[in-house]
Amino acid sequence: MTRILFSDKLDNCVAKWRSAGLTVIGPVQGESLSSYATVEKGTDLHLGLVLPDRSLKELFFPQTEPMLSYTIKKNEIETADFTPPSAPRIIFGARPCDASGLAIDDPLFGWDYKDEYWFQRRNESVIVTIACTKADDFCLCTSLKLAPDSTKGSDVLLRSLDKNRGWLVEELTDRGREAFAIISEYLQEGSEPALPTVEVPEKFNLDTCVTWLQNPENFDSKFWKEISMRCIGCASCTYLCPTCHCFDIQDEGDTYSGIRRKNWDSCSFALFTMHTSGHNPRSTQSARWRQRIMHKFNYFPGKFSVNSCSGCGRCSRQCPVDMGITETLQEISKL
Amino acid sequence: MITQEKYRTTVKELLANGTIKMAIGYRPGSTSDRRRPLFIRTSEEADQLVLDSTCITNLSGYLVTEGLLSDEKQVGIFLRPEGIRSINILAAEYQLNVDQIIIFGFDSTGREVRALQGQTTGDFSALLSEIRENPPLTTKEPLLERIEKMNAKERFDFWQQEFSRCIKCYACRQACPMCYCRRCIVDSNQPQWVNTSSHTLGNFEWNVVRAFHLSGRCVQCGNCDRACPVNIPLRLINQRMANEVVDGFDHFAGLSPTQEPVLASFKKDDTETFIL
Ligand code: SF4
Ligand code: SF4
Numbered sequence: 001m002t003r004i005l006f007s008d009k010l011d012n013c014v015a016k017w018r019s020a021g022l023t024v025i026g027p028v029q030g031e032s033l034s035s036y037a038t039v040e041k042g043t044d045l046h047l048g049l050v051l052p053d054r055s056l057k058e059l060f061f062p063q064t065e066p067m068l069s070y071t072i073k074k075n076e077i078e079t080a081d082f083t084p085p086s087a088p089r090i091i092f093g094a095r096p097c098d099a100s101g102l103a104i105d106d107p108l109f110g111w112d113y114k115d116e117y118w119f120q121r122r123n124e125s126v127i128v129t130i131a132c133t134k135a136d137d138f139c140l141c142t143s144l145k146l147a148p149d150s151t152k153g154s155d156v157l158l159r160s161l162d163k164n165r166g167w168l169v170e171e172l173t174d175r176g177r178e179a180f181a182i183i184s185e186y187l188q189e190g191s192e193p194a195l196p197t198v199e200v201p202e203k204f205n206l207d208t209c210v211t212w213l214q215n216p217e218n219f220d221s222k223f224w225k226e227i228s229m230r231c232i233g234c235a236s237c238t239y240l241c242p243t244c245h246c247f248d249i250q251d252e253g254d255t256y257s258g259i260r261r262k263n264w265d266s267c268s269f270a271l272f273t274m275h276t277s278g279h280n281p282r283s284t285q286s287a288r289w290r291q292r293i294m295h296k297f298n299y300f301p302g303k304f305s306v307n308s309c310s311g312c313g314r315c316s317r318q319c320p321v322d323m324g325i326t327e328t329l330q331e332i333s334k335l
Numbered sequence: 336m337i338t339q340e341k342y343r344t345t346v347k348e349l350l351a352n353g354t355i356k357m358a359i360g361y362r363p364g365s366t367s368d369r370r371r372p373l374f375i376r377t378s379e380e381a382d383q384l385v386l387d388s389t390c391i392t393n394l395s396g397y398l399v400t401e402g403l404l405s406d407e408k409q410v411g412i413f414l415r416p417e418g419i420r421s422i423n424i425l426a427a428e429y430q431l432n433v434d435q436i437i438i439f440g441f442d443s444t445g446r447e448v449r450a451l452q453g454q455t456t457g458d459f460s461a462l463l464s465e466i467r468e469n470p471p472l473t474t475k476e477p478l479l480e481r482i483e484k485m486n487a488k489e490r491f492d493f494w495q496q497e498f499s500r501c502i503k504c505y506a507c508r509q510a511c512p513m514c515y516c517r518r519c520i521v522d523s524n525q526p527q528w529v530n531t532s533s534h535t536l537g538n539f540e541w542n543v544v545r546a547f548h549l550s551g552r553c554v555q556c557g558n559c560d561r562a563c564p565v566n567i568p569l570r571l572i573n574q575r576m577a578n579e580v581v582d583g584f585d586h587f588a589g590l591s592p593t594q595e596p597v598l599a600s601f602k603k604d605d606t607e608t609f610i611l
């Protein structure tokens with residue numbers, strides 16, 4: 001028997017989760033920007049957004065994060081580690097592309113070294129995803145072989161009932177089941193047809209693109225320069241992307257004491273690959289754009305058997321010069 | 336439509352007779368209200384040109400792309416009045432030679448787009464002086480007026496709140512035609528003048544440093560504002576600084592290619608004992 005969570009019970013659920021020690025996070029529309037943020041009541045959630053401007057990744061991999069502090073003394077160096085404080089939480093109303101983004105990055109953060117910052121937060125977060133019933137011109141999950149109701153990365157999938165009345169509950173993992181056991185008194189047994197998920201047209205044939213990218217001859221194709229001539233290297237595509245994961249380690253402080261931080265970095269910056277000598281192996285913006293595409297659809301899947309893109313469309317939605325993954329792959333599929 | 340057609344023809348002619356090697360304009364974007372920068376080198380590419388009221392990006396930054404003007408050939412570019420001012424500033428700061436630039440000027444009121452008469456920056460000096468005397472209404476933003484009415488503490492809190500969203504992507508810098516430094520101060524780490532992290536201090540340092548660097552140079556094109564992925568109203572800061580510079584130094588940036596940069600010129604008889 002499926003269970004239903006009715007919208008009018010959401011406030012009770014949020015209160016219940018909070019009293020069980022979980023921080024409740026979900027999509028919130030701020031004055032000028034939407035993001036996943038902590039809420040106190042169910043009614044604070046803005047579940048009607050197509051998807052928040054900012055992605056879910058920053059709750060797991062923040063833009064800047066202290067790793068350790070150091071003090072250099074006469075005969076020794078004192079260090080103290082910063083690990084995120086234990087903070088169990090539930091993310092209610094994630095979009096499938098954002099949840100997939102987390103699952104896509106898991107193997108990366110756990111590959112040669114287990115990134116404890118990422119995994120502590122992963123292990124302490126329950127992801128409750130709502131299948132999409134609306135999309136905009138930029139959504140492209142289906143082109144990435146995902147869907148508006150992908151379960152990848154989610155602990156629970158909710159399917160909306162009509163008239164915003166509530167959701168059908170599909171528990172997918174033990175973590176999800178535990179979180180929903182907390183609020184079981186507010187769930188009702190029953191089954192009703194859920195609203196159909198939105199039709200997201202496929203914008204390109206991914207396999208054709210991947211084959212082209214894998215052909216070493218195309219690495220030096222004139223295509224790269226043409227497609228990226230207008231790219232201004234602003235990095236906002238990478239910073240808003242739920243799967244872009246590059247970071248830089250920086251020491252901040254003076255000679256004798258300071259804090260070592262992990263900060264977002266981006267392959268769009270010229271500085272990203274600049275050598276101390278001044279030589280830059282990716283000296284042009286087109287080489288940097290090629291890297292972003294190659295990394296997502298050739299190198300990353302080569303290593304982890306999954307594309308580093310979940311089709312959220314943020315890169316195209318946000319680009320100040322109207323570029324993005326979609327246009328590039330569409331053009332590649334026509335070559 | 337007529338303006339667009341006329342300009343398509345002009346661009347084709349100038350390309351065909353070898354006057355220009357390229358024209359930088361706009362073409363349709365991924366949705367009906369979006370436009371993309373277009374680099375026109377052939378007659379076919381000229382056919383993609385669109386010119387309407389949604390062409391708002393200031394394209395002048397592309398002119399300082401490494402190597403573009405080094406062959407001394409001419410390049411055409413579609414510019415609104417702010418863009419023409421940017422070209423003047425870039426010339427005054429020795430970043431380009433105005434003789435290499437052919438301007439396809441345009442402006443719009445509502446959805447109506449019209450061509451501006453002229454081809455070289457000098458042709459627009461009367462227009463720019465007119466803009467100086469009667470700034471367009473956009474310079475009287477309600478938010479700016481609200482901020483002006485705040486006391487220092489409220490204003491600080493307002494910007495702290497806004498900057499707290501900054502993710503240090505530097506899109507504002509990359510989108511700004513005046514941010515052409517090969518190595519930005521935030522990219523220098525010997526010494527590290529500005530914290531690279533995007534915490535409160537780092538975000539403040541970055542945005543304040545940029546505001547100072549843009550003082551007397553910003554033309555209010557809004558590129559930074561539109562590029563900022565977290566919607567910080569950046570243009571307001573630079574606009575306020577521009578107003579200060581007009582009040583304090585009687586300097587309206589970008590009037591001519593020989594206008595002396597206000598914060599980068601030095602006089603022995605300066606009455607001030609301190610220079611920034
Ligand atoms: S590459 Fe673009 S569409 Fe793909 S996940 Fe990143 S931001 Fe979304
Ligand atoms: S593709 Fe667009 S968003 Fe990405 S770096 Fe280039 S200009 Fe910026």
Ligand code: SF4
Pocket residue numbers: 393510511512513514549552553554555556557558559560570573
């Ligand atoms: S600071 Fe912003 S508004 Fe001013 S010139 Fe630069 S991009 Fe344009």
Ligand code: SF4
Pocket residue numbers: 500501502503504505506507508542562563564565566567569
């Ligand atoms: S564009 Fe916005 S978020 Fe990016 S660095 Fe500038 S102010 Fe910060």
